[in-house]
Amino acid sequence: MVREASSDEEDDSQALVPEHEVKPLSPRHDQRQFGALEIANGLRVQISRRLRYRRWHWYLLAICLPLVLILVFFSLDLGRLFRGITIIRADSPGDRLREVGVCRKVDRPEDGRTIEWKPKKDRFLFAICLSGQMSNHLICLEKHMFFAALLGRVLVFPSHKFDYDYSQVLDINHINQCLGREVVISFDDFAVKMKNKLKIDRFICYIANPPCYLDEEHIKRLKNLGISLGMIEAAWPEDAKLKMQKKRVVADIMPKFSSDDEVIAIGDMFYADVEEEWVMQPGGPIGHKCKALIQPNRLILLTAQRFVQTFLGSNFIALHFRRHGFLNFCNAKKESCFYPIPQAAECILRVVKQANAPVIYLSTDAGESEANLLQSLVVLDNKLVPLVKRPNHNSVEKWDALLYRNHIGGDPQVEAMLDKTISAMSTVFIGTSGSTFTEDILRLRRGWGVASHCDEYLCKGELPNFIAETE
Incomplete structure (x- = not known):
């Protein structure tokens, strides 16, 4: 079968030299030609190998160089070197990584010391807080809650005619919800429970001078609310001579303040130095299911x-x-x-x-x-x-x-x-x-x-x- 040749093949056939016109090559010429081919092939293989090696070298360099630069940047903080010569902030990545955890939240201790507040429904502690402004009164109320829990009493919040209107600033119901029972009541609810026969059977004053931190003006205000007042006496009369309040613990408190009277008051507690670490711990001294008992409404x-x-x-x-x-x-x-x-x-x-x-x-x-x-x-x-x-x-x-x-x-x-x-x-x-x-x-x-x-x-x-x- 005759195959049609391309134009290239035709040109090649025309350029062929007749066989009888070609002189045979000498053996030495063949050897030289073979040697040249061998050298060329070897050189090509060597060049190919070098190119492949260099290609892998560049791949490795491309991968490793950025990693090295990142490590150097964060260890030497090169960002700081460039601050003086550029308007672009270069400190953000390095500085932020170094600052992680500096201002982190404080872990809340899980093993705090707490007391259960399970009051008798018919025994009350009447809160009296007189010293300073609202912040002082809130500290006083927190200490009152601690005493109410120790003594097994419901805490009565004072009337807005005698003290601040706590219902406007505090979530009072939140306190009861956190404990799952009624542990605090408003003055109005207290009046209903007492059938408007309001009284404080006994004042057992933590502060001795003046007793319960009460002056004549505040005693008059209590009476104007229709509250009959019992005897006012100091738990530790000898404290009246002291310039600084003594530190007290639960063992000191229970014998002095335990009483079967229906309604008692212990007076202002702002300056009371009692179980400070216990009272001031996160969440307070009382066991409850919330984060904080006293919080904004x-x-x-x-x-x-x-x-x-x-x-x-x-x-x-x-x-x-x-x-x-x-x-x-x-x-x-x-x-x-x-x-x-x-x-x-x-x-x-x-x-x-x-x-x-x-x-x-x-x-x-x-x-x-x-x-x-x-x-x-x-x-x-x-x-x-x-x-x-x-x-x-x-x-x-x-x-x-x-x-x-x-x-x-x-x-x-x-x-x-x-x-x-x-x-x-x-x-x-x-x-x-x-x-x-x-x-x-x-x-x-x-x-x-x-x-x-x-x-x-x-x-x-x-x-x-x-x-x-x-x-």
């Missing part, structure tokens, strides 16, 4: 959440900056706690660097001149760190609508509790040493399990760099 809690969502976001520092009336109080102490604003700003910035938070919630009674100076000095990387204060009510903004709809907006105690609640929800909290307002925020943070390892008192461990003379 639902309206305040929701309003705080709405404020955080509107102004702050999930990552913020809260600062309680106590100023008004605190200068004399602090300077009367052995170590003053009233800091010049430039020094306070330096202390705040140290926490800001640790927490890596973009904004600070400022709860303060400071005047505008002090607050403005503080804001001008809280500068990190040439940028102001905003100090956000809770604004006055504005009907256009809806974050506080719940309070005004329920007619408690604008109440000073409600607003103070709102400030505490917002502060307690922060990532990191900076408080003022010596302030019970700060202590109540710390109590909430411990109870809610949001306390941070970076929480601290402002300028902790430092003295003010300037202290005025006393009068």
Whole structure:
């Protein structure tokens, strides 16, 4: 069969030399040709091998080099070397990895010492808290709850005509729900149970001077509520001569305060130094199924959440900056706690660097001149760190609508509790040493399990760099 040749094949056939015209090659020529072919083949194989080797070399280099660079970056922190020559922040990845865990939450101990509160339904402890402002009264109430649990009594919250209106700021029903039984009641419910025959059978005063911390004015107020009063006596009359309260334990308390009287009172407990570690532990000294027994009422809690969502976001520092009336109080102490604003700003910035938070919630009674100076000095990387204060009510903004709809907006105690609640929800909290307002925020943070390892008192461990003379 004859195959059609391509044009290339035709050109090749035309170029062929007739066989009789070709001279035969010598054997030596064949050997040289074979040797050249062998060398060429060997060279080709060698080049191929080298290329394959170099290709794998580049693959390995491409894989290993980025890993080496990452390790060097995080171990030597090369990001810091470039800060001075670039406007792009190079510290974020390395710094953030190193800061992981610095401001982590404090683990809540699981083996706290608690007592069961199982009161007799017909035995009552009438709460009397008189010292200072609301924060002092809340500390007093917490100690009253401890005593009520020890003594097996229902705690009676005082009337708003005698004390604060606790129902506006606290979730009283929450306390009963946490224990699964009625352990606290309002004054009005107490009046119903007593069929309006109100009485305090016996005052067993923890504080001896003045007994129960009661003065004539408050005794008159109790009587005006229609309460008949029994004898007022001190549990430890000898304490009247002491300048400092003695530390007491349960073994001291039970013999003195156990009584079969229907209604007793023990007076103001704010200054009582009793089982402090037990009382101040996260969640308090009483066994319950909630995070904290004493907490803001639902309206305040929701309003705080709405404020955080509107102004702050999930990552913020809260600062309680106590100023008004605190200068004399602090300077009367052995170590003053009233800091010049430039020094306070330096202390705040140290926490800001640790927490890596973009904004600070400022709860303060400071005047505008002090607050403005503080804001001008809280500068990190040439940028102001905003100090956000809770604004006055504005009907256009809806974050506080719940309070005004329920007619408690604008109440000073409600607003103070709102400030505490917002502060307690922060990532990191900076408080003022010596302030019970700060202590109540710390109590909430411990109870809610949001306390941070970076929480601290402002300028902790430092003295003010300037202290005025006393009068």
